[in-house]
Amino acid sequence: MLVSIAGGHTIRQTARLLGIASKIVESTRARLFRKLDARNRSEAFTNAYRAGLIPPGPCAGD
Secondary structure, rough: OHHHHHHOOOHHHHHHHHOOHHHHHHHHHHHHHHHOOOHHHHHHHHHHHHHHOOHHHHOOOO
């Protein structure tokens, strides 16, 4: 989910891609941002990468 959001997908696009409700994506995104101490998608992606949660390489959302 984080890779999809960081790749520029909207909440609705991410929900459709994963086959889940938009509200689930919204709440999960909020929890991810809190856990990663991030205020926006760029900061969340950077912090996740630094923590080793996202492998190096091109974004899967591209």
